[in-house]
Amino acid sequence: MNTNGNLYTVIYSTVLVVLVAAILSFVAMFLQDKQNENVKLETISKVLSAAVQSDKSIKIDETTNVLELYASKITDAFYVDGNGKRVKDMNMGKENLNDIEVPTTSDLKKQNDLLKKIADGDKELTDRLELPVFIFDIAGNEIRVIPCYGAGLWGPVWGYIAVAADGRTIDGAIFDHKGETPGLGSKIAEEPFYGSFKGKTFSSGDVKFSVLKGDQSGNPNAVDAISGATITSQAIGRSINLWATYYTPYLQTVAAAFNQAAVSAADANEAGETTNNEEE
């Protein structure tokens, strides 16, 4: 048989590729559930690690039962739209740990696409946003965790930012990426970088937050970028800024309630009364 003929070559390559595609789809279908579960567990552990960063007594490592810890610390989880209105609840797994619901990175990507369209002028989409908010009770403090997502150098980068009860101060942050350059961009997932977010605040101006070159210890609204990873660093800055912009209406209501509670607590103290006023 002539294995060098044109027809033979075309048929051979077609059959081979179809066969390989079939095998791969079958395997992908078979392993999908298990892989999704791993990804979900990782997302939960990231959200949780951002939230507990200020509490040094909690360590999250491979032996931690992440689901249990998450269910015990979380007090509320829901989605808000771009006007700060609560639109949908998230399952917190209080009854069954396997029901815990977290937005995956592909959910974050959908929101990010909407955010970009809104930023380009399509303001009507603001009502259709579903931005996740997780509220944790960490050692008596109310910590809110909000995500961010954007395009890095090679693939998506995303992160979770813990916001203190005042709705402005960053209490902790954690970042991850699909495939940033090992040793350079991948450093966003390491402590020297994410640790520098603690104590920073979202600006009330147009630019909520940025990642800039040079020492930023004097600037409350920015952190120092990573040398050799300019594009990844800027991607983090841009994505935090974009997401924080549309979380602002929600965070403002949080801040207002916080100030209200602080004022009434002060009043109550003056009057010598006890009060059960809760934020929100």
Next chain:
Amino acid sequence: MKEKINWKEVLLQPIFKGNPVTVLVLGICSSLAVTVQLEGAIVMGISVLIVTGLSSFVVSLMRNSIPNRIRIIVQLVVVALMVILVDQVLKAYMYSVSKALSVYVGLIITNCIVMGRIEAYALGNKPIPSLLDGLANGAGYALILIVVAFIRELLGSGTLFGVQIIPQALYEAGYVNNGLIILPPMALIILGLIVWAQRSIQKDLQEK
């Protein structure tokens, strides 16, 4: 025409005398990148072993039907299939290791050992010897990876498999982990030392 296959040579040659990393100097990139920790190195070594073995086997099964003009493409498709399979299985059952190895599992496809063995051996030999040749070359690669990772994890982090080996008392006495060993250049130097050691034992490898 029947050729007698020297099984012992097929199996042992790639591990010592014809080691793909230290003698043929193939697959250097990944052996520098994934040898910071022993666990990752072992998983990477096994992954490459499976990929080289299976791809050699499959290509050898197909060797008489492959159109010569698209030979390399066909080999690439087979290797890519194996690499994706390994990657998917790692993602499902060894998620943390798969994250640590990141892009390097996918990059097995560019590992010269895989294509090199297919071109040099599997295309001209029966499936079973090809399978063994692939496995043996993968094992030769894995062996070097494990040796380098052992040295790097022990001296760089003071641990093996993440368990602390160097006693705490030594640290208190002033011992410090060697940060340089963690960086890729040191992996290259360790690899060079291994090549040196091997060539001083096997004199016939030395260039005149």
